[in-house]
Amino acid sequence: MLDAKMPEAWRVLRIQSELVDGIERLIKLSGAVTVFGSARFSEDSREYKQGVRLGELLAAEGIPVITGGGPGLMEACNRGAYPQPGSSIGLNIELPFEQEANPYQDISLHFRYFFVRKFMFVKHAVGFVGLPGGYGTLDELFEALTLVQTHKVRQFPIVLVGKRYWSGLHDWLVDTALEHSCIDASDLELFRIVDSVDEAAEIIIKFIRERE
Numbered sequence: 001m002l003d004a005k006m007p008e009a010w011r012v013l014r015i016q017s018e019l020v021d022g023i024e025r026l027i028k029l030s031g032a033v034t035v036f037g038s039a040r041f042s043e044d045s046r047e048y049k050q051g052v053r054l055g056e057l058l059a060a061e062g063i064p065v066i067t068g069g070g071p072g073l074m075e076a077c078n079r080g081a082y083p084q085p086g087s088s089i090g091l092n093i094e095l096p097f098e099q100e101a102n103p104y105q106d107i108s109l110h111f112r113y114f115f116v117r118k119f120m121f122v123k124h125a126v127g128f129v130g131l132p133g134g135y136g137t138l139d140e141l142f143e144a145l146t147l148v149q150t151h152k153v154r155q156f157p158i159v160l161v162g163k164r165y166w167s168g169l170h171d172w173l174v175d176t177a178l179e180h181s182c183i184d185a186s187d188l189e190l191f192r193i194v195d196s197v198d199e200a201a202e203i204i205i206k207f208i209r210e211r212e
Contacts, residue, residue, distance in 0.1 A: 036141065051073040059085060091120050128144045
């Protein structure tokens with residue numbers, strides 16, 4: 001939410017302070033995996049349990065796990081990563097609903113501006129995992145795909161978990177976006193859809209180990 005009563009110049013300083021604080025707090029972080037997913041899944045859901053396992057699998061290998069820091073699947077991944085060797089990091093955002101920082105974080109940052117937060121999601125990441133989610137998850141997914149497609153960042157694995165959930169999006173990209181030449185066939189190779197978090201973790205871990 002923008003500060004309606006704040007002069008423009010002061011708003012720029014607030015944006016700058018968020019960037020400086022985020023960079024300083026995460027300066028020693030490298031080789032992290034950013035995980036996206038809905039805030040709306042409950043603790044007893046299958047998706048939440050998958051999120052916990054994904055966090056465990058990645059952080060057990062010493063890989064830092066970054067989430068949006070909120071409830072639902074973000075909490076699940078932080079929860080799985082929290083007791084493991086890899087750091088559990090949450091990049092929380094101020095929202096009028098849904099978003100409260102979960103307690104399973106070694107590092108917890110708070111942002112007012114989405115674009116600053118998205119910069120932090122990408123800056124230290126060498127892999128993205130998308131769990132089922134809504135507009136926010138889709139926004140973050142296509143941000144990552146756009147950055148890789150346009151070579152603004154080095155190509156890294158972007159893995160979506162849940163063929164049943166994501167297959168409709170894939171079909172639309174093929175039948176509509178590709179059909180109308182809005183994307184190239186090679187753009188469909190920028191991400192993979194898998195059925196389990198074990199498969200996702202295996203892809204990410206293999207990529208990280210091969211680049212060491």
